[in-house]
Amino acid sequence: MVGVIWLFLLPTTFGFLFELTTPGSLNGEITNSRYNALLDIIIEERKERKQIEQYIGQLEMEVKKLTNITSKIPIILKDFEILHSELHTVQSKSTQFENCCSYYRNSTSKITMTMLNRIRNDIMVLEDKQTKEIAVTACATGDRYNNNSVIRFPNIRTSYGINTLTTLQTNGKFTCDKPGLYLIIASIMTHLSDAEYQIRKNENNLVYVRIVPRFSGDQIENHHTGTGSAVVFLSLRDTIDIHAVTDIYIHVGYSCLSIFRIH
Numbered sequence: 001m002v003g004v005i006w007l008f009l010l011p012t013t014f015g016f017l018f019e020l021t022t023p024g025s026l027n028g029e030i031t032n033s034r035y036n037a038l039l040d041i042i043i044e045e046r047k048e049r050k051q052i053e054q055y056i057g058q059l060e061m062e063v064k065k066l067t068n069i070t071s072k073i074p075i076i077l078k079d080f081e082i083l084h085s086e087l088h089t090v091q092s093k094s095t096q097f098e099n100c101c102s103y104y105r106n107s108t109s110k111i112t113m114t115m116l117n118r119i120r121n122d123i124m125v126l127e128d129k130q131t132k133e134i135a136v137t138a139c140a141t142g143d144r145y146n147n148n149s150v151i152r153f154p155n156i157r158t159s160y161g162i163n164t165l166t167t168l169q170t171n172g173k174f175t176c177d178k179p180g181l182y183l184i185i186a187s188i189m190t191h192l193s194d195a196e197y198q199i200r201k202n203e204n205n206l207v208y209v210r211i212v213p214r215f216s217g218d219q220i221e222n223h224h225t226g227t228g229s230a231v232v233f234l235s236l237r238d239t240i241d242i243h244a245v246t247d248i249y250i251h252v253g254y255s256c257l258s259i260f261r262i263h
């Protein structure tokens with residue numbers, strides 16, 4: 001009877017260890033030693049089963065963890081997708097921003113350039129209006145000039161739109177500060193025989209003028225005025241002067257220089 005009960009309790013895996021065919025069990029009796037052996041086997045089996053259960057439990061945990069991770073994969077993928085699309089949005093926004101900024105930059109620089117050009121033009125028109133008349137008439141004082149000297153014109157009679165007349169007054173050099181085409185007229189009076197002068201641009205001769213011819217007799221009776229003219233284009237800082245090429249005694253009041261811009 002007992003053997004039958006144990007049979008039920010034992011798992012099938014251990015069934016092969018159970019020898020019902022062994023002698024002594026035929027009459028239904030279990031000897032002490034056999035009973036002990038059987039108990040050992042059962043205890044051993046329980047231990048092993050516990051271990052297996054533990055192992056299975058661990059496996060289950062691992063599988064659960066894996067499942068947790070696996071179940072998170074779609075979430076991670078979704079997050080990744082969201083992140084990706086957000087990145088795309090940010091990128092496109094930054095491109096939009098750049099476009100917008102470059103548009104504003106462009107239009108700002110365009111406006112600035114237009115304004116600048118307009119202002120420049122206005123200034124030029126204003127300047128031109130202000131300096132439409134550029135002219136001066138200045139006269140020499142009674143002085144003796146040696147050959148190879150420049151006649152000064154300290155007495156400004158009229159002046160329009162010229163800022164720099166001091167050089168004309170102090171060393172006889174008219175200095176151009178408004179470029180253009182100029183007409184120069186000089187008339188110099190002296191009584192010295194063979195007196196001559198030049199109208200010069202940048203110290204290069206433009207026109208020779210003989211004032212007094214060769215004469216004989218009383219010098220006082222031989223006053224002459226020699227007039228010369230020249231048309232010349234003057235750039236900024238070009239100079240015009242009246243250059244004595246003989247000894248000349250200049251007569252005050254009769255010796256003047258006029259310079260004016262034609263165009």
Ligand SMILES: *[C@@H]1O[C@H](CO)[C@@H](O)[C@H](O)[C@H]1NC(C)=O
Pocket residue numbers: 061064065068
């Ligand atoms: C699996 O995730 C759930 C909640 O998401 C958590 O409660 C559980 O402890 C996790 N299991 C393991 C084995 O990490």
Ligand SMILES: *[C@@H]1O[C@H](CO)[C@@H](O)[C@H](O)[C@H]1NC(C)=O
Pocket residue numbers: 099100102103106
């Ligand atoms: C701004 O100007 C640059 C070059 O001048 C041009 O390549 C760009 O397309 C312009 N941007 C806009 C928004 O007009």
Ligand SMILES: *[C@@H]1O[C@H](CO)[C@@H](O)[C@H](O)[C@H]1NC(C)=O
Pocket residue numbers: 147148245246247
């Ligand atoms: C004036 O000076 C120049 C050079 O210095 C000379 O060639 C010329 O002969 C002089 N003229 C007279 C009239 O002395």
